[in-house]
Amino acid sequence: MHAEPGSVRVGGEPILQVRDLVKHYPLTQGILIKKQIGAVKAVDGVSFDLAAGETLGIVGESGCGKSTVARMLVHLEQPTAGAIRYKGEDITKLSGRALKAVRRNIQMVFQDPYTSLNPRMTVGDIIGEPYEIHSEVAPKGDRRRKVQDLLDVVGLNPEYINRYPHQFSGGQRQRIGIARGLALNPEIIVADEPVSALDVSVQAQVVNLLDRLQAEFGLSYVFIAHDLSIVRHISDRVGVMYLGRIVEIGTDEQIYDHPTHPYTQALLSAVPVPDPMAREHRERILLHGDVPSPANPPSGCPFRTRCWKAQERCEREVPLLAVPAVFRPADSPARHDSACHFAEEKQVVPPEGLLETPGETVVGKAVSQEKADESGQEDPPGPSDAVGHEDGPPSSGSSRAG
Amino acid sequence: MLLEVRDLHVEFHTRDGVAKAVNGVNYSVAEGETLAVLGESGSGKSVTAQAIMGILDMPPGKISGGEIVFKDRDLLKMKKEERRKIRGQEMAMIFQDALSSLNPVLSVGEQLGEMFVVHRGMSHKDARLKAVELMDRVRIPAARERVGNYPHQFSGGMRQRIMIAMAMALEPSLIIADEPTTALDVTVQAQVMDLLAELQRELNMGLILITHDLGVVADVADYIAVMYAGRIVESAPVHEIYKAPAHPYTKGLLQSIPRLDQKGQELYAIKGLPPNLLHIPPGCAFNPRCPMAQEICRGEVPPLFEVARHRESACYFWKETLDAR
Numbered sequence: 001m002h003a004e005p006g007s008v009r010v011g012g013e014p015i016l017q018v019r020d021l022v023k024h025y026p027l028t029q030g031i032l033i034k035k036q037i038g039a040v041k042a043v044d045g046v047s048f049d050l051a052a053g054e055t056l057g058i059v060g061e062s063g064c065g066k067s068t069v070a071r072m073l074v075h076l077e078q079p080t081a082g083a084i085r086y087k088g089e090d091i092t093k094l095s096g097r098a099l100k101a102v103r104r105n106i107q108m109v110f111q112d113p114y115t116s117l118n119p120r121m122t123v124g125d126i127i128g129e130p131y132e133i134h135s136e137v138a139p140k141g142d143r144r145r146k147v148q149d150l151l152d153v154v155g156l157n158p159e160y161i162n163r164y165p166h167q168f169s170g171g172q173r174q175r176i177g178i179a180r181g182l183a184l185n186p187e188i189i190v191a192d193e194p195v196s197a198l199d200v201s202v203q204a205q206v207v208n209l210l211d212r213l214q215a216e217f218g219l220s221y222v223f224i225a226h227d228l229s230i231v232r233h234i235s236d237r238v239g240v241m242y243l244g245r246i247v248e249i250g251t252d253e254q255i256y257d258h259p260t261h262p263y264t265q266a267l268l269s270a271v272p273v274p275d276p277m278a279r280e281h282r283e284r285i286l287l288h289g290d291v292p293s294p295a296n297p298p299s300g301c302p303f304r305t306r307c308w309k310a311q312e313r314c315e316r317e318v319p320l321l322a323v324p325a326v327f328r329p330a331d332s333p334a335r336h337d338s339a340c341h342f343a344e345e346k347q348v349v350p351p352e353g354l355l356e357t358p359g360e361t362v363v364g365k366a367v368s369q370e371k372a373d374e375s376g377q378e379d380p381p382g383p384s385d386a387v388g389h390e391d392g393p394p395s396s397g398s399s400r401a402g
Numbered sequence: 403m404l405l406e407v408r409d410l411h412v413e414f415h416t417r418d419g420v421a422k423a424v425n426g427v428n429y430s431v432a433e434g435e436t437l438a439v440l441g442e443s444g445s446g447k448s449v450t451a452q453a454i455m456g457i458l459d460m461p462p463g464k465i466s467g468g469e470i471v472f473k474d475r476d477l478l479k480m481k482k483e484e485r486r487k488i489r490g491q492e493m494a495m496i497f498q499d500a501l502s503s504l505n506p507v508l509s510v511g512e513q514l515g516e517m518f519v520v521h522r523g524m525s526h527k528d529a530r531l532k533a534v535e536l537m538d539r540v541r542i543p544a545a546r547e548r549v550g551n552y553p554h555q556f557s558g559g560m561r562q563r564i565m566i567a568m569a570m571a572l573e574p575s576l577i578i579a580d581e582p583t584t585a586l587d588v589t590v591q592a593q594v595m596d597l598l599a600e601l602q603r604e605l606n607m608g609l610i611l612i613t614h615d616l617g618v619v620a621d622v623a624d625y626i627a628v629m630y631a632g633r634i635v636e637s638a639p640v641h642e643i644y645k646a647p648a649h650p651y652t653k654g655l656l657q658s659i660p661r662l663d664q665k666g667q668e669l670y671a672i673k674g675l676p677p678n679l680l681h682i683p684p685g686c687a688f689n690p691r692c693p694m695a696q697e698i699c700r701g702e703v704p705p706l707f708e709v710a711r712h713r714e715s716a717c718y719f720w721k722e723t724l725d726a727r
Contacts, residue, residue, distance in 0.1 A: 204672070208669055271662055274619075
């Protein structure tokens with residue numbers, strides 16, 4: 001087996017293989033006689049693999065095509081070209097019963113928990129609806145119990161089964177959406193911005209839930225988001241999209257610690273870090289202008305109009321998504337696919353430990369020392385037992401840095 | 403002091419009862435200063451801002467107490483016409499969603515120029531020139547050609563620049579920006595935030611930045627006020643709050659954000675949900691979710707304790723929170 005772009009280097013057989021996926025929406029003119037005058041190239045050749053039990057994060061700005069990819073994966077959109085192979089079988093060519101069987105195994109969690117749940121259905125009906133279509137999964141008499149189990153799994157009270165979506169908060173609604181996604185015991189869950197509509201304090205709860213469910217049910221995730229910090233947290237591998245293409249893909253260390261594509265570098269440097277001290281350690285790459293229209297993408301490299309490295313070659317030649325020649329021979333940590341003619345490594349995220357973790361300052365330490373001295377018998381509160389929640393230590397930054 | 407909010411109370415009368423959205427908020431902004439008001443949805447941060455601007459929907463909203471002193475005058479005691487003169491002229495607001503805050507059937511030039519026609523009595527022709535000037539100032543490329551374009555013809559970042567231009571038009575001394583970059587992409591977010599900060603410095607304005615994003619705030623704010631259930635639970639200079647939060651809620655928020663430079667095991671999550679404003683828990687509103695809550699927290703609402711100069715925390719255990727690492 002020779003390596004294809006975006007393929008998994010280690011681990012088992014990929015459960016999902018996406019090859020050269022294209023989605024063009026035609027632009028037409030005229031009312032009666034429609035003439036196609038162009039196309040919005042929403043997705044323009046995307047390839048990646050997803051291994052069983054793996055989480056692939058896809059990041060990019062709005063309009064980059066990440067949600068269209070998600071919708072094609074769950075067959076809500078028919079691709080213009082390309083293949084989506086689920087266990088070797090191209091699902092874009094399936095129909096009827098075969099398609100129905102595959103769809104059961106690839107489920108989706110939507111972004112907005114306010115609009116993706118029918119307000120006139122009870123929670124029980126919403127979560128149980130997949131069983132109407134795939135009745136083989138749960139026989140009729142068994143459904144109510146199954147739905148209650150699912151509610152329990154996602155951390156909601158099983159007694160809420162007869163309530164309506166408006167009786168729940170945003171975070172709870174997203175849990176309902178997740179329970180619905182789990183109902184058919186799928187193998188793959190495509191989550192399109194599952195936490196971006198939630199409050200900060202609730203986001204963490206839902207991310208932890210997704211983590212737990214993955215371990216519990218051996219799920220594979222395609223996790224789509226614009227928030228790079230959350231993607232890093234949850235993903236094993238990360239693909240960065242720009243204007244309908246993946247421009248860089250690799251493991252999370254490769255992308256975050258050794259990015260080689262200028263767009264990834266700019267994206268990483270623009271993420272606001274909750275630490276005013278970080279400004280001194282960070283170089284910010286300010287991109288000029290906006291993302292070009294996908295109806296009229298630039299020739300050659302799609303990023304060249306905003307890139308500070310762009311040269312004449314970028315205008316002529318589309319850079320391929322492959323390991324750049326410079327990184328090929330060496331056993332470099334930056335050895336991963338990057339679609340740039342002039343790829344070079346640049347550290348944008350300061351190495352771990354350089355940034356201070358909240359609540360861990362010299363001042364804080366001194367004070368706690370003093371207090372411990374005074375009181376004598378009392379142990380200075382530790383990191384997790386003072387403010388922690390039983391779910392885990394608040395931060396492991398200091399222990400690893402030290 | 404440019405603006406002082408003193409013990410402001412706002413409630414909403416709904417079918418289900420009285421929702422207490424703002425319960426005694428105090429904050430102040432000086433000229434050239436940036437105050438970030440941080441909070442989750444329902445914390446009362448936007449309602450406070452609407453009360454300052456005088457754009458609160460009344461009813462169902464009702465300002466049930468407090469003072470809003472702007473340039474030594476209490477806004478709440480002013481007549482409607484007086485307030486209208488201040489609005490736009492001396493204080494302006496930038497909203498989160500530029501597309502729905504701009505009029506879709508008027509060109510941006512007309513909307514920008516309207517400020518000068520209404521407030522300064524300019525002719526439409528002069529106002530249009532002013533509009534071009536403003537668009538240049540917020541660095542919209544080819545301003546002269548684009549002044550006649552409609553909002554939908556601009557990208558999200560450009561629309562937000564137009565909102566900023568409109569707010570800046572009459573050079574007010576106070577700007578309230580309600581989640582100005584939340585709807586934008588990260589790379590554009592940085593551009594817009596930089597522009598806002600730069601114009602603020604240039605015009606020496608007071609800026610109230612309302613946001614839920616701890617990251618955005620870190621780069622631009624001088625002071626931070628953290629709101630929870632209609633109260634300020636902690637306020638401090640920006641550097642100190644990130645270094646050592648003195649309220650368990652702030653601390654929980656800071657710890658629950660995944661970090662770009664770390665691949666954590668499990669995220670710290672604040673347990674539970676923000677309170678229902680119809681039934682705010684007695685005592686400290688955060689106590690049901692707080693890992694440090696004791697008997698006292700369920701009894702009486704904690705006052706703001708002075709932690710250090712310019713630092714306050716509404717937690718009985720602020721010392722322990724500071725000390726605990």
